[in-house]
Amino acid sequence: MIHTEINLCGIPLKNPVMTASGTFGSGAEYAEFVDLNRLGAVVTKGVASVPWEGNPTPRVAEVYGGMLNAIGLQNPGIDLFIERDIPFLKKYHTKIVVNVCGRTTEEYIAVVERLADQPVDLLEINISCPNVEAGGIAFGQNPKTVETITREIKKYAKQPVMMKLSPNVTDITEMARAAEAGGADALSLINTITGMKIDIHRRKFALANRTGGLSGPAVHPVAVRMVYQTFHAVGIPIVGMGGIMNADDAIEMILAGASAIAVGTANFANPKATEEIVDGIEAYMRRYGVKDVRELIGCVS
Amino acid sequence: MAKERGKFEETAIIIRQEEIADNIYSMWLRTEQIAVHTKPGQFISIYCRDGSMLLPRPISVCEVDKSDGAVRVVYRVAGKGTAEFAKFRTGKHLKIVGPLGNGFPLLDKKAFLIGGGIGIPPLLELAKKLDCEKQIILGFKDELFLLEEFCSRGEVYLATEDGSAGTRGNVLDAIRDNHLEAEVVYACGPLPMLRALKSYAAEKDMICYLSMEERMACGIGACLACVCKSTGIDPHTNVKNKRVCKEGPVFLAEEVDL
Numbered sequence A: 001m002i003h004t005e006i007n008l009c010g011i012p013l014k015n016p017v018m019t020a021s022g023t024f025g026s027g028a029e030y031a032e033f034v035d036l037n038r039l040g041a042v043v044t045k046g047v048a049s050v051p052w053e054g055n056p057t058p059r060v061a062e063v064y065g066g067m068l069n070a071i072g073l074q075n076p077g078i079d080l081f082i083e084r085d086i087p088f089l090k091k092y093h094t095k096i097v098v099n100v101c102g103r104t105t106e107e108y109i110a111v112v113e114r115l116a117d118q119p120v121d122l123l124e125i126n127i128s129c130p131n132v133e134a135g136g137i138a139f140g141q142n143p144k145t146v147e148t149i150t151r152e153i154k155k156y157a158k159q160p161v162m163m164k165l166s167p168n169v170t171d172i173t174e175m176a177r178a179a180e181a182g183g184a185d186a187l188s189l190i191n192t193i194t195g196m197k198i199d200i201h202r203r204k205f206a207l208a209n210r211t212g213g214l215s216g217p218a219v220h221p222v223a224v225r226m227v228y229q230t231f232h233a234v235g236i237p238i239v240g241m242g243g244i245m246n247a248d249d250a251i252e253m254i255l256a257g258a259s260a261i262a263v264g265t266a267n268f269a270n271p272k273a274t275e276e277i278v279d280g281i282e283a284y285m286r287r288y289g290v291k292d293v294r295e296l297i298g299c300v301s
Numbered sequence B: 001m002a003k004e005r006g007k008f009e010e011t012a013i014i015i016r017q018e019e020i021a022d023n024i025y026s027m028w029l030r031t032e033q034i035a036v037h038t039k040p041g042q043f044i045s046i047y048c049r050d051g052s053m054l055l056p057r058p059i060s061v062c063e064v065d066k067s068d069g070a071v072r073v074v075y076r077v078a079g080k081g082t083a084e085f086a087k088f089r090t091g092k093h094l095k096i097v098g099p100l101g102n103g104f105p106l107l108d109k110k111a112f113l114i115g116g117g118i119g120i121p122p123l124l125e126l127a128k129k130l131d132c133e134k135q136i137i138l139g140f141k142d143e144l145f146l147l148e149e150f151c152s153r154g155e156v157y158l159a160t161e162d163g164s165a166g167t168r169g170n171v172l173d174a175i176r177d178n179h180l181e182a183e184v185v186y187a188c189g190p191l192p193m194l195r196a197l198k199s200y201a202a203e204k205d206m207i208c209y210l211s212m213e214e215r216m217a218c219g220i221g222a223c224l225a226c227v228c229k230s231t232g233i234d235p236h237t238n239v240k241n242k243r244v245c246k247e248g249p250v251f252l253a254e255e256v257d258l
Helices: A078-090 A105-114 A143-156 A172-181 A217-231 A247-256 A273-287 B080-087 B122-129 B147-151 B171-177 B191-204
Strands: A006-008 A011-013 A017-019 A041-043 A060-063 A066-069 A095-100 A122-126 A161-164 A186-189 A193-196 A211-215 A238-241 A260-263 B008-021 B024-030 B043-046 B057-065 B070-076 B093-100 B111-116 B134-140 B155-160 B184-188 B207-211 B227-229 B241-243 B250-252
Touching: A017 A273, A060 A211, A066 A217, A078 A095, A078 A105, A095 A105, A105 A143, A122 A143, A143 A161, A143 A172, A172 A186, A172 A217, A186 A217, A211 A217, A217 A238, A217 A247, A238 A247, A247 A260, A247 A273, A260 A273, B008 B070, B024 B080, B043 B070, B057 B080, B057 B093, B057 B122, B070 B080, B111 B122, B111 B171, B111 B191, B122 B134, B122 B147, B122 B184, B134 B147, B134 B171, B147 B155, B155 B171, B171 B191, B184 B191, B191 B207
Parallel strands: A017 A041, A017 A260, A041 A095, A095 A122, A122 A161, A161 A186, A186 A238, A238 A260, B111 B134, B111 B184, B134 B155, B184 B207
Antiparallel strands: A006 A011, A060 A066, A066 A211, A193 A211, B008 B024, B008 B093, B024 B070, B043 B057, B043 B093, B057 B070, B207 B250, B227 B241
C-alpha cells in the first residue's frame, strides 16, 4: 500500500498534483480529458474584483522548449466566478485553490473578502504576474512589499494563504522569507520568467505586449533550483512548479523540496498530463519502494 | 463524476499526404472518433512529435470521410511545426485532439462560400454539407488548389491577385464582376478580407458568418490566448472578448469587432 496523501498547510490533498494557475481555466475545459477527481487540487485562473479584458493579441508565442504568454490576467471578475466556477468545481472530489489577482492591495482584499464564505480550500495570491502594468509582479519584487501585502491579506483571509513568487528577482529566498514573515501559510513558485521573442521576418515583436512570461521545460531547472533554495530558507510548505512535463519532473521538484507540485504548460502539450503525472508518481513510488510520498520531500543529497 | 466527453484525444494514422501547391499540403488522417463527430468549419489540434515544440497546431478540417473514419487537412507550411508534419509519410502516427470549435451553421439559403488563401480548405466540407444554391468564390494569390473538388459542389468563381485566373483582384471584385447575389455569406480567410466582407454583408443586409484565426495555446478554451474582440460582453468571459477556439472559430459578423 502506498500513500500519496500530503498535507498542505492544513489542507489534506489526495496526492501532490495540482494545476498551475492560468493554464487550466477553472477546470471545465480539461474535464473532457481528465477526471478532476483524481487531482490533489485544481488551482483556478487568477480572479480579480471586477472583470479584466487582458492584453491585446497575439498573447502567446512558442519558443524552443517553452512558450511565452502575455494574457494579462483576463478574468470574468469575482461575481461570475463565485456564481459559476466554484459550483462547477464543487461537483468534484478535489481541493479548490483560487488564484487571486489585483492592481492594488485593496483590490486583492476585495476578492479575499468575497471568498471568505465560499467553499474554497486555499487562496493563492498572485504577486508575480509579469504581464500587467499595475499589481502582479510590482508587489513581488521587493521584500518589504511582499511582507506588507501578505500581512494585509492575512488580516482578511478566512482560508490559508499561499503567496505565489516571481523568479524575476535576484534572490528568491529573500522574497520567500518576507512572505513567511508576513504570515504566509505556504508558497508557490515559480511564476514565469520574463522573456521576449522577435519575428525576424517581419521585424516585429511576437507578442503584442512585447514581453511575456516564459514557461515550459526550458524553465524547469531554474524552478528546481529556486524550490531547493526556498526549501532551505523557510519553514512553510512549497508548491513547486515550472516546466513539469511528466512524473519524472514532478518527482524532481518534490526531491528539491516541494510538498506539492503544479502542472501548467504541460496541459497544452498533453491535455491528459495531470492525470498521467498522478499515475507516474505512483509508479515511481512502487518502483523504489516508497511507502509515503512525504518521504521524498526535500530528500536530495 | 466521470469525464465529460465531446472532444477526443487520438493517435491518428496518416493515410496519405501530398503537396498540392507550393508549400500547401493535403493530409488524410484515419481517426477513431473524430471523423464521425466533425462538422464543417471545426478544427483539430495536431501535436508535434519534436518535444521542443510544445503547442498543438490548430488546423481546420477540409473534408471528412465518415465511412473511412478519415479527416483531411490542407495546410500551409508556416513554421517549424507544420514543416515537421509535411515530412511525414503514410503510416506515421500523429497525436490529434478534436473536433474543436463550433463550425458553420447550415442554413437553407442561397449562399456565398468565400475563401481566401489558406482559408479556403474548410469551405470544402461546408460545400459538401450545404444543401442549397451555392456560389463558391475563391481568392488566390496566384497558384490555385482544391479547384476540382469545389467545382463538383457548386458554381465556382475565382479571383487572383495577378489576374492569372478569374477576376484580377479580390473576392469582392469577383462578386461584383459576376453580378452575384446571395442571402448568406460563409467566409474564411485573411483579416482584411473578413473586414471587407463584414461591411459588404451589412450593406447588402446579408447574414454573414466569418471564421476567425488567432494564435492559440491550449485549443480548448482554457488559456484565453486566442481571443478576438466582441461587440458585446461575452457571457463566458464576461468582457468584450470571445475565445476563437471555443465560441468560434465561426462568428456572426456583427458579434465580432474586427
